[in-house]
Amino acid sequence: MKIARAHVLVGVDDEARLAGVDEVLAVLRGAIAELGLEGEVQVVETGTLGVSGRGVAMAVYPDGVYYAGVTPADARTIAEEHLWKGRPVERLRLPTAAPVARPAEVLGRQVRVVLANCGIIDPEEIEEYIAVGGYEALGRALTQMTPEQVIDEVKRAGLRGRGGAGFPTGVKWSAVRLAPGPEKYVICNADEGEPGTFKDRLILEGDPHKLIEAMAIAAYAVGARTGIVYVRGEYKLSIARISRAIAQAREYGLLGPRILDTAFSFDVEVRPGAGAYVCGEETALIESLEGERGWPRIRPPYPVTHGLWGKPTVVNNVETLANVPEILRRGAAWYRTLGTPTCPGTKVYTILGHVRFPGLVEVPMGTPLRTLIYELGGGLPEGRELKGLLIGGAAGAFLPPEALDVRMDFDSLAERAAVLGSGAILVMDETTCMVDMLGSVLRFFRHESCGQCVPCRTGTDALVRLMGALQAGEGDERILSQMVEIVDAMRLASLCPLGQSVALPVRTAMDGFRDEFLAHARGSPCPRCRASAHPCEGAP
Amino acid sequence: MDKETIIGRYPRSRDCLLSILHDLQEANPENYLTEGDLALAAAHVGLPLAAVHDAVTFYSMFSLRPRGRHIIRLCASPNCHLAGAWSALAELRTLLGVDVGGTTPDGLFTLELTSCLGVCGVAPVMMVDDEVVGNLTPDKVRQTIARYRGVG
Numbered sequence: 157m158k159i160a161r162a163h164v165l166v167g168v169d170d171e172a173r174l175a176g177v178d179e180v181l182a183v184l185r186g187a188i189a190e191l192g193l194e195g196e197v198q199v200v201e202t203g204t205l206g207v208s209g210r211g212v213a214m215a216v217y218p219d220g221v222y223y224a225g226v227t228p229a230d231a232r233t234i235a236e237e238h239l240w241k242g243r244p245v246e247r248l249r250l251p252t253a254a255p256v257a258r259p260a261e262v263l264g265r266q267v268r269v270v271l272a273n274c275g276i277i278d279p280e281e282i283e284e285y286i287a288v289g290g291y292e293a294l295g296r297a298l299t300q301m302t303p304e305q306v307i308d309e310v311k312r313a314g315l316r317g318r319g320g321a322g323f324p325t326g327v328k329w330s331a332v333r334l335a336p337g338p339e340k341y342v343i344c345n346a347d348e349g350e351p352g353t354f355k356d357r358l359i360l361e362g363d364p365h366k367l368i369e370a371m372a373i374a375a376y377a378v379g380a381r382t383g384i385v386y387v388r389g390e391y392k393l394s395i396a397r398i399s400r401a402i403a404q405a406r407e408y409g410l411l412g413p414r415i416l417d418t419a420f421s422f423d424v425e426v427r428p429g430a431g432a433y434v435c436g437e438e439t440a441l442i443e444s445l446e447g448e449r450g451w452p453r454i455r456p457p458y459p460v461t462h463g464l465w466g467k468p469t470v471v472n473n474v475e476t477l478a479n480v481p482e483i484l485r486r487g488a489a490w491y492r493t494l495g496t497p498t499c500p501g502t503k504v505y506t507i508l509g510h511v512r513f514p515g516l517v518e519v520p521m522g523t524p525l526r527t528l529i530y531e532l533g534g535g536l537p538e539g540r541e542l543k544g545l546l547i548g549g550a551a552g553a554f555l556p557p558e559a560l561d562v563r564m565d566f567d568s569l570a571e572r573a574a575v576l577g578s579g580a581i582l583v584m585d586e587t588t589c590m591v592d593m594l595g596s597v598l599r600f601f602r603h604e605s606c607g608q609c610v611p612c613r614t615g616t617d618a619l620v621r622l623m624g625a626l627q628a629g630e631g632d633e634r635i636l637s638q639m640v641e642i643v644d645a646m647r648l649a650s651l652c653p654l655g656q657s658v659a660l661p662v663r664t665a666m667d668g669f670r671d672e673f674l675a676h677a678r679g680s681p682c683p684r685c686r687a688s689a690h691p692c693e694g695a696p
Numbered sequence: 697m698d699k700e701t702i703i704g705r706y707p708r709s710r711d712c713l714l715s716i717l718h719d720l721q722e723a724n725p726e727n728y729l730t731e732g733d734l735a736l737a738a739a740h741v742g743l744p745l746a747a748v749h750d751a752v753t754f755y756s757m758f759s760l761r762p763r764g765r766h767i768i769r770l771c772a773s774p775n776c777h778l779a780g781a782w783s784a785l786a787e788l789r790t791l792l793g794v795d796v797g798g799t800t801p802d803g804l805f806t807l808e809l810t811s812c813l814g815v816c817g818v819a820p821v822m823m824v825d826d827e828v829v830g831n832l833t834p835d836k837v838r839q840t841i842a843r844y845r846g847v848g
Contacts, residue, residue: 449750
């Protein structure tokens, strides 16, 4: 990147495309040229700035001014007023209390480790990643550490998998390292499908080299030579960005034979999925990679010993891996200063639904739910009241407002019988019908059940039919106990976490919003259910 | 690009199966996989035809029946549902005159439902082919369909 007086960072992702970012960029570049600012101001297309649902967003550095909802006409104004005359356009500025210097402050008190570079560097240029310390950790690992020392550092950092289960990453790596056999694999699970979650997409699009670096470190630690990124087929931009990053890393000798002149060789391939939520489960993902239906395997044996092609395999989620380079660069002791003793580090959340600032945030583990919603999400729109929350995705828990003080980490949530899941937080105001929302969740599970095991296949179908009756006012109270019986059976007898986890939304919705379910069971009319139950029949 | 060329770009490895199928389906203006496509893919990666058929029917992005030139996939996951996906669906049904899974008689559109597309900040959302269309209202659905009808 050339040295310029100012940089305009424009977030380019699917959402921005939809808001017309291409046209905004064209006008912005045109205006900069007309004003003769070409050598002075540089426009950089970057990943997400962490702002969602507010159209085209951009940041001007070094001022650190953030704009949202920028139209092509606004782009011209920004060029004329801010870039030329030096007067920020107040009307378009993101509402923040104080002038912001870094995106860390844009939406409040964030601590960015995983997203540190998102919205700051150009994800399509490897030099920009290297300029902010990228590939330093890989260099250190390969030249100054043994694989065992790398694993040890990750263990001491206490990193736990961010895919949902929270399993210690170092323990997983260690098991693969110790597993016999010369051929081992590292798989990055980027088959993000949890409703309400798009953190992995934005890491893939905003900082793809971080993942490649992390996979190379993981491969060195466990003794693998091949890595695979399994990405959702629908994530077209993610696939393009990670593929480009891989090609660049090869060009620079950071992938391929004898990386950094060491004896370590490693390469990465991208494989798209094809639309199956269950493939986010690691054994189903492996089946899918082997050219089969994505049916989960019976465990044990686990992938750490019998994974891809029956060989020892590490499967890590995108967000988990994105923690690794920084752990090696700054050390386990630093990492442990973030989060809680049993869940160190940060967590990325997507805050959505009825909040003022929907979007992506990263905060230390253990941050109270209330802080996330009211400080980082800006609270509910004026005049609206909080009715409930769905946290952790579709397989998450429905919580009443009384739960707002729960701390968000694996262990604190487990105490409340809830889960961190994928980090999706759906905020619902008083206009929401919880019965209607549970109906939507259950239709999702019926559509995504892989059909392999009977409890899940028939259970999800029965649940959707019972919900339909409840929503149409044709049920009675027995339906509620029947549903609980079904989900309890599914929890005990299903083969994989998909079927087992349906119990959580069903039980928590009925516990937290019992009156509403009883009212429906007694045939009270509900306009929302009436409007949505029938048109969406057959919907996933 | 002809089918042999598409397939030739991939190593003869089973982990390339989905990539190959995606490419073959995209190369077909009717957006589906023919029996011939499946046979080609099976021979290339060394799987029995039945196994490839088995895999194809599992994944929602693949079709064994001809579909419209444009695939409309509306997200019906809880987040989009909360934001009003069902009213967008009602509008799509009326405009297209087909049900979920159906193709319009002129062969222009196929209507499908999908799980979360990961663009939840602008819910409700649909994808038309590779284009994301969000903040859907019945009005916006009408405009989008009209735009695609205009370009054919």
